[in-house]
Amino acid sequence: MTSLDAPALARGAAHLLAELGNRAEVHDLYSPEGAAVYHDMAGGDTQEVRELVTLVRALPGPVLDLAAGSGRLTLPLLALGREVTALDLSETLLALLKERLAQSRGRLAERCTVVHADMRDFALDERFGAIVLGTSSISLLDPAGRAALYRRVRAHLLPQGRFLLTTVELHAPPGQEEAEFAFTGPSGRSYRFFERWARADGRRVVAVFPAETATETEAEQLTVCTTTIGVLPADLLESELTAHGFAVRSRIPLGDQSGRHRDVLMEAEVAA
Ligand SMILES: C[S@@+](CC[C@H](N)C(=O)[O-])C[C@H]1O[C@@H](n2cnc3c(N)ncnc32)[C@H](O)[C@@H]1O
Incomplete structure (x- = not known):
């Protein structure tokens, strides 16, 4: 995580x-209180899951799901019939993952190892055919954190193994750093999403409000989630990966x- 002060909220959100x-x-957004909102934001995105599953299917060996959270990617990876290690820093989210595994059909839990650790600093006894870091979770790390992560990934890949990571690029003309969107999550709840891109320092601050803020009583509380996330273009990640001894095979x-x-x-794979 970054230690810099968070950029200001978008004006609409502050208002x-x-x-x-x-x-x-x-x-x-990533706190236990934000988990339900986070699930609603991320839960609808199935293309990332489909593409990751397709790539992993072609790679032999066990799978490491980094920043696995409550298992949005872990469960489909297990459904491939593979051994999966799910690693995350949040005990709350790992407890949710364990609950989901316990309720899952087909004894998925038997093939899943759950590890509470920091992706910048972990040491496992195993090497993996695929190391997955989805949901643009790399954006949660600062440059020193990413460098540490790359070293740990290299150390845990099998010789032909692949590092599969996703990122979100932002594209907007100057003057349009702020934006607002409406969305409805899989739970059926609707939200207002505000974003301010602090272009110069490569970060964005988001704020998520319930769409309906009029409530029955004046005293009723409303959960508002905010967070600051790095904005990491694929070109930047590719140059970092290259500097850490990887070769990027494809961008999808x-x-x-x-x-x-x-x-x-x-x-990405370890460069020859
Ligand atoms: C965007 S969520 C992604 C969770 C999951 N992969 C998904 O698709 O829903 C980011 C996750 O990164 C975890 N995380 C943040 N910093 C971490 C770190 N340094 N090491 C391991 N996990 C971390 C958070 O606890 C959270 O579960």
Whole structure:
């Protein structure tokens, strides 16, 4: 994580937050309180899962799912019939993953090892055919954290193994650093999503509000989630990976590549 101060919220978000006053309970999107909102934001994106599963299917050996969270990618990877190690720093999310494994059909849990660790600093006894870092989770690390991660990934790959990671690029003309979107999650709840791209320092701050802020009673609390995330273009990641002894074999665009957010899946291997 970065130690810099968070950039300011988008003006629309700051305005709405001021209007809500004491009714707003602000949490980090990745905190236990933000988990339900996070699930609603990420849960609808199935193309990343499909592309990752397709790539992993072709790679022999066990799979390491880094920053696995509550297992959005871990469960489909297990469904391939492979041994999967799911590693995350959040005990809360790993507890959710264990619950999901316990409820899953087909004895997936028997092939899953759950590890509580930091992806910048882990040492496992095993080597992997595929190491997956999805959901643009690499953006949560600062440059020193990413360098440490690359070293750990290299040390844990089998000779022909692949590092599969996703990133979200931002594209907007100067002057359009702020944006607002509406979305409805798989739970059926609707939200207002505000974003401010602090272009110069390569980060964006997001704020997610319930779409409906009028409530029955003035005293009713509303959960508002904010977080600051790095913005890491694929070119930047490719040059970092190259500097750390990887070769990028492919870049797979995920979804619409004409909008503000452009998701890219990168496939890297240790350079010969
Ligand atoms: C964007 S979520 C992705 C979770 C999961 N892969 C998914 O698709 O839903 C980011 C995850 O990174 C984890 N995380 C953040 N920093 C970490 C670190 N240094 N080491 C391991 N996990 C970390 C968080 O706990 C969270 O589960």
